[in-house]
Amino acid sequence: MVARKIAQTSLCTYAAPQYIKAHGELFKINDLMLHKCLHYLGTPHGSSWVFDDEGERVEINPNRRAIPTS
Numbered sequence: 001m002v003a004r005k006i007a008q009t010s011l012c013t014y015a016a017p018q019y020i021k022a023h024g025e026l027f028k029i030n031d032l033m034l035h036k037c038l039h040y041l042g043t044p045h046g047s048s049w050v051f052d053d054e055g056e057r058v059e060i061n062p063n064r065r066a067i068p069t070s
Helices: 017-023 029-034
Strands: 036-040 049-053 056-060 063-067
Touching: 029 049, 029 056
Parallel strands: 036 063
Antiparallel strands: 049 056
């Protein structure tokens, strides 16, 4: 079998308005460390979350609950 790239996607980070109202607004990437985050299994970065912060790679391992991909 030969694998080839057929598409590229970007992962995004979201919070519900109700969550922000109850827990406060986040201003920096590291603010995520103070929150429980949903994490889908099988992402390209494993247990880490990787961000591009104005050209700088920032990798964090937030508190998370794993969500199966299937």
